[in-house]
Amino acid sequence: MSADAAKKSIFGGKPATPARLADAVSDAIAAALLDGRIAPGEPLPAEGEIAKEFGVSKPIAREALRHLTSAGLISTQQGKVARAKEFNGEPLERIYGYAVRFSLERLREANEMRRVIETGIARLAAERRERSGLTVMDRALVEMGRALKHPDGFTDADILFHSGMALATGNTMIRVQMEGMRAVQREVSELFSRRSNRTDADWNATVERHRAIYEAIAAGDPDLAQKQIEVHYEAADIASLEVANKLGEGGRE
The missing domain is CATH 1.10.10.10 (Winged helix-like DNA-binding domain superfamily/Winged helix DNA-binding domain)
Known part of the structure; x- marks a missing residue:
């Protein structure tokens, strides 16, 4: 100054x-x-x-x-x-992090929130296709491919992909909201990635679901982008049953 x-x-x-x-x-x-x-x-x-x-x-x-x-x-x-400081979702991420780490019910609610929010984000991303976001999503897909069977690296790439989707909307508030949801995404992604019965086909299917979302957004097709994000969450809902059992065994309420 x-x-x-x-x-x-x-x-x-x-x-x-x-x-x-x-x-x-x-x-x-x-x-x-x-x-x-x-x-x-x-x-x-x-x-x-x-x-x-x-x-x-x-x-x-x-x-x-x-x-x-x-x-x-x-x-x-x-x-x-x-x-x-740069305007970001850090405070929201802390709040969500506390909520989902210690309550199975809050984790379920938070994942439901993500599904509702990201459906709209996928549509807007396909309408606007901001280049910076598409670039981040593309890079995340490459990193996912390299991190197969490595939960920590795969989770980081997964979070990067969804951050790129938010960037592709060109909307600052959406970017901040997605940053805030990173704690939720990390908790869910890490649990899914560590499932004892996760096969090679399962790992690859997760990457391909993300690729389908990216391709729909890059093609500028909001309806297809929404459909692909819904397909992704339907698969996640099936896996949630095992995650819920694991959390229950761990003593969460």
């Missing part, structure tokens, strides 16, 4: 009202972060400067920064200035 820019108000210059002071300050800073007035990696003004601009105390400014840190919009370290 230049010296001239630092002298100007980047938060809108509106003083906070007495009620919910920290919320008012964090809202104004969040707006500056999300509309690009403060770029990812750029430092925020010092705590004292923020307090002065909004006409609040340093403890209020500090609380506002804590709100933004919890939301994943800034990073803070003791003795250093806060810095803007």
Whole structure:
């Protein structure tokens, strides 16, 4: 941030009202972060400067920064200035991760949520076909092929594929939502990949289902993309029966 820019108000210059002071300050800073007035990696003004601009105390400014840190919009370290972070699904991923690791019911619900959301994502991806997303999906298919019978690598490639599908929509909010669901996808994918009866044909069939989704999206066919994602989830539902039994044996509720 230049010296001239630092002298100007980047938060809108509106003083906070007495009620919910920290919320008012964090809202104004969040707006500056999300509309690009403060770029990812750029430092925020010092705590004292923020307090002065909004006409609040340093403890209020500090609380506002804590709100933004919890939301994943800034990073803070003791003795250093806060810095803007790229808008991402990290906070949502943490919440979903806690939910699905310790409750079979939450895992079932989360996987159902993924099915509903990704059906729409596949359609929009086929309509827009953003090149960056198609490139990521293609790379993920290659990595899946290399990771057959290797659960960790296969799971990483699986997550990469679905991230690419979100990127292909060109929609930032969809990208963030998909990032948030990575914890759910990782939990399910790892369990599926470690099934004791998973055959070579099963591994290859999973890759081919993803390839069919990619080809439908790359061809710009929303109806086929939706059909292929539904086929993929139908196969996953069958495997879920064994996963549910495994989770039950592990003591989840």
